[in-house]
Amino acid sequence: xxxxxxxxxxxxxxxxxxxxxxxxxxxxxxxxxxxxxxxxxxxxxxxxxxxxxxxxxxxxxxxxxxxxxxxxxxxxxxxxxxxxxxxxxxxxxxxxxxxxxxxxxxxxxxxxxxxxxxxxxxxxxxxxxxxxxxxxxxxxxxxxxxxxxxxxxxxxxxxxxxxxxxxxxxxxxxxxxxxxxxxxxxxxxxxxxxxxxxxxxxxxxxxxxxxxxxxxxxxxxxxxxxxxxxxxxxxxxxxxxxxxxxxxxxxxxxxxxxxxxxxxxxxxxxxxxxxxxxxxxxxxxxxxxxxxxxxxxxxxxxxxxxxxxxxxxxxxxxxxxxxxxxxxxxxxxxxxxxxxxxxxxxxxxxxxxxxxxxxxxxxxxxxxxxxxxxxxxxxxxxxxxxxxxxxx
Numbered sequence: 001x002x003x004x005x006x007x008x009x010x011x012x013x014x015x016x017x018x019x020x021x022x023x024x025x026x027x028x029x030x031x032x033x034x035x036x037x038x039x040x041x042x043x044x045x046x047x048x049x050x051x052x053x054x055x056x057x058x059x060x061x062x063x064x065x066x067x068x069x070x071x072x073x074x075x076x077x078x079x080x081x082x083x084x085x086x087x088x089x090x091x092x093x094x095x096x097x098x099x100x101x102x103x104x105x106x107x108x109x110x111x112x113x114x115x116x117x118x119x120x121x122x123x124x125x126x127x128x129x130x131x132x133x134x135x136x137x138x139x140x141x142x143x144x145x146x147x148x149x150x151x152x153x154x155x156x157x158x159x160x161x162x163x164x165x166x167x168x169x170x171x172x173x174x175x176x177x178x179x180x181x182x183x184x185x186x187x188x189x190x191x192x193x194x195x196x197x198x199x200x201x202x203x204x205x206x207x208x209x210x211x212x213x214x215x216x217x218x219x220x221x222x223x224x225x226x227x228x229x230x231x232x233x234x235x236x237x238x239x240x241x242x243x244x245x246x247x248x249x250x251x252x253x254x255x256x257x258x259x260x261x262x263x264x265x266x267x268x269x270x271x272x273x274x275x276x277x278x279x280x281x282x283x284x285x286x287x288x289x290x291x292x293x294x295x296x297x298x299x300x301x302x303x304x305x306x307x308x309x310x311x312x313x314x315x316x317x318x319x320x321x322x323x324x325x326x327x328x329x330x331x332x333x334x335x336x337x338x339x340x341x342x343x344x345x346x347x348x349x350x351x352x353x354x355x356x357x358x359x360x361x362x363x364x365x366x367x368x369x370x371x372x373x374x375x376x377x378x379x380x381x382x383x384x385x386x387x388x389x390x391x392x
Contacts, residue, residue: 001290001306002337002350002369006299014290014302014340015351015368020310022318026332027367030353031360033377035385037336038347045150045345046291047213049335050244054284055383056220064144064215065240070136072242072252075128077217082142082174084214085240086127086135088112088206089151091186096159099151099295100133102204103261108194109133112206119188120181130239131260137181137211143171146178148212152295153344159208178211185209222249223282227390232282235272237264241286250284260288262305266312273313274320277328286335287313294338302340329356331389332367349379354389 001015009017037049039058047065051058066083070076077083088109090097101109106129113129121127128136149162163182166175186208189195195205223229234245237258245252253272257265269285276283287309293302314332321328333352336345351372362376380388 001302001309002334002348003294003302004337004339004341006340008299009303013369014299014306016366016370018303018306018310020306020367022310022314023332023367024365026314026318026330026355027353027364027371029359029361030355030364031362031377032351032353032364032367032372032375034349034372034375034379035333035352036349036379036381039381043150044336044347045213046238046335047240047244049345050241050286052382053333053335053385054223054244054248055226055386057382061218061220062215063218065213066136066138067215067218068243068247069130069134069239070128070138070243071246072239073128073130073136075136075138077138079217080141082139082144082214082216084137084139084142084148084178084211086137087151087210087212088133088135089208089210090204090206091159091208092204094158094160096151096154096157096162096210097204098155099210100292101206102198103292104133104198104206106131108198109135109206111194112189112192115192116185116188116209120184125177125181131237133206134239135209137178137209139174139177142177142214143168143174144214144216145171146175146214148178148214150212150344151210155343159210164211174214181211182209218247220247222247224249227386229390230281231279232284233276233280234284234286235269235276236284236286236288238286238288241284245284248284250282251280261292262289262301262308264289266308267316270313270316273317277317277320277324285313285317290334291338294340295343297340297343299340327357329354329389329391331355331385337369352377352380352385 003013037052038044065085088101110129145167147165164175166172232250234250237260242252255268289305
């Protein structure tokens with residue numbers, strides 16, 4: 001939800017402009033600061049940022065997005081196998097129109113992924129359906145030393161300019177294989193009945209795959225092993241976050257109607273979080289809606305998602321926390337900025353606040369990208385935030 005000042009909002013960010021009484025109450029009773037969630041040398045992806053929020057050393061633990069999502073999907077990554085996120089995207093006149101095929105439905109996407117499996121899978125290549133445009137490609141013997149471009153980073157770019165490139169001679173066969181799969185998928189998907197129907201309805205077709213973020217099975221200690229906390233839960237509509245949660249030792253909680261978009265089931269997520277607060281020691285609640293609004297460049301929608309987050313999730317969680325008989329700590333933060341102007345992620349530090357019983361607040365009246373720079377935490381990085389949250 002972090003962003004930049006926007007002219008149509010009077011020079012305010014969406015977080016400054018939005019009506020956020022719960023966030024502002026928390027700010028008045030919290031300590032604030034900025035958190036660097038994208039270490040030097042890493043791409044500002046959600047996989048990097050969320051692992052950083054939880055304090056993981058990415059040089060030791062990071063193995064790409066695909067392997068994390070595989071864990072959430074119940075797909076094992078065996079020795080010698082490489083996993084990749086595999087988007088269904090829309091290409092128009094040779095240009096990447098969007099990274100989501102117009103936010104294709106789960107049902108339509110599954111039909112297309114099953115079709116690609118029928119036509120393209122073999123003893124080396126296999127596809128696995130996920131949620132909406134987010135799917136998985138697994139390659140036996142694949143080499144991860146390839147340069148892949150996240151499709152949400154390059155809307156409007158000729159797809160041929162951002163095909164996979166090998167970073168070493170050993171990776172050449174893998175790059176060639178993936179690029180051939182992209183071209184073959186375009187030939188297969190262009191005339192598929194699902195896409196013909198979408199076009200007739202004025203929707204963007206899912207007329208290409210786009211694999212990216214390769215890696216092997218990650219080696220991650222759980223939060224229990226690292227910090228000695230007890231049980232924990234993760235609540236998200238996104239396979240990536242649930243996968244990080246699983247490797248972190250958190251139990252995924254599936255909320256019906258959680259979509260990862262502006263129309264997600266906010267109330268259901270809040271209800272699940274409150275229940276989990278009473279049953280576990282740590283709850284990681286992730287909401288994707290503001291990120292997707294940023295990718296769309298939709299300023300009004302981004303403001304709406306922030307207000308929904310404040311009113312429908314933060315408020316009931318705070319009310320429940322203040323009624324509990326045991327101490328509760330609450331942290332609020334984005335994983336990374338997704339500025340509407342850029343329509344993709346940036347690596348700038350994000351504002352955070354930590355509220356807990358008995359804390360001495362900073363006396364800051366509102367929560368946003370600028371007020372947090374005045375907070376007493378200053379700018380944290382690496383595992384400093386999560387250690388502070390757990391008071392390690």
